[in-house]
Amino acid sequence: MVFVKAQKSRAYFKRFQVKFKRRREGKTDYRARIRMINQDKNKYNTPKYRFVVRFTNKDIICQIVSATITGDHVLAAAYAHELPHFGLEVGLSNYAAAYCTGLLLSRRVLKTLEMDEEYEGNVEATGEDYSVEPAETRRPFRALLDVGLIKTTTGNRVFGALKGALDGGLDIPHSDKRFAGFNKDNKQLDSEVHRKYIYGGHVASYMNTLMEDEPDKYQSHFSGYVKKGVEADNIEEMYKKVHAAIRADPTPKKSDKQQPKQHKRYNLKKLTYEERKAKLIERLNALNAAAGNDDDDDDEDDDE
Numbered sequence: 001m002v003f004v005k006a007q008k009s010r011a012y013f014k015r016f017q018v019k020f021k022r023r024r025e026g027k028t029d030y031r032a033r034i035r036m037i038n039q040d041k042n043k044y045n046t047p048k049y050r051f052v053v054r055f056t057n058k059d060i061i062c063q064i065v066s067a068t069i070t071g072d073h074v075l076a077a078a079y080a081h082e083l084p085h086f087g088l089e090v091g092l093s094n095y096a097a098a099y100c101t102g103l104l105l106s107r108r109v110l111k112t113l114e115m116d117e118e119y120e121g122n123v124e125a126t127g128e129d130y131s132v133e134p135a136e137t138r139r140p141f142r143a144l145l146d147v148g149l150i151k152t153t154t155g156n157r158v159f160g161a162l163k164g165a166l167d168g169g170l171d172i173p174h175s176d177k178r179f180a181g182f183n184k185d186n187k188q189l190d191s192e193v194h195r196k197y198i199y200g201g202h203v204a205s206y207m208n209t210l211m212e213d214e215p216d217k218y219q220s221h222f223s224g225y226v227k228k229g230v231e232a233d234n235i236e237e238m239y240k241k242v243h244a245a246i247r248a249d250p251t252p253k254k255s256d257k258q259q260p261k262q263h264k265r266y267n268l269k270k271l272t273y274e275e276r277k278a279k280l281i282e283r284l285n286a287l288n289a290a291a292g293n294d295d296d297d298d299d300e301d302d303d304e
Contacts, residue, residue, distance in 0.1 A: 106168025127195030
């Protein structure tokens with residue numbers, strides 16, 4: 001028999017320490033997180049804010065978050081599913097929608113802190129890089145971009161949300177190298193291309209291409225746009241109205257959806273002790289009645 005040396009002994013497994021739960025699930029990059037949340041000792045308990053951007057299949061989530069010992073605290077949040085209240089009912093997960101969501105969050109948090117009049121940001125999106133300038137009274141609200149686990153490629157939607165937050169008046173350290181339209185050959189940002197993405201021009205050009213080449217695919221692919229009457233020619237005007245509506249009133253809107261009168265139950269209702277007792281008595285009475293009927297039938301058979 002060949003001798004096999006035990007590589008992992010009993011002592012190894014006794015000392016084994018499992019990784020954090022969110023690391024095991026592949027949800028959090030703790031190497032990046034610890035570098036973002038570490039605060040200088042001489043700043044004591046001053047919160048260090050992060051501009052968190054996350055994407056789902058149908059939604060965009062933007063939050064201003066600070067880390068504490070007991071857990072993360074969310075100062076303000078904005079979601080792409082809120083955009084229909086501001087006039088954007090279709091295309092809630094593209095680059096232009098990410099810009100609108102970032103703009104909404106920045107205006108909302110500044111309004112909460114009563115800094116919205118002092119820091120208006122870049123009112124008209126031109127596609128050029130913009131950084132807020134400090135005012136004489138209060139310094140601009142500063143946050144660090146938290147992208148999570150996504151690949152930070154040039155033109156990623158997360159940088160659309162970043163651009164929206166910058167134009168909204170937040171101070172976020174950044175570079176223009178990852179915005180849509182940056183040319184790596186001449187190392188410059190093409191503001192016209194970036195503006196096109198902010199106002200949904202890439203969607204409009206694709207709509208025009210499909211309408212000419214594949215009308216059937218256009219009807220299925222852009223069925224939501226067709227239903228709402230959104231055409232390629234009026235997409236830019238639609239986004240301009242959305243930006244103006246967000247700046248006019250960024251506060252959260254209450255949903256018009258009525259609360260259900262009776263909630264659905266997917267399990268049986270838990271009975272009280274008295275209800276269980278009554279149910280047991282009812283079952284016993286039913287069993288006794290059934291047994292009595294059987295005895296009567298037996299007696300009739302014997303008489304025959």
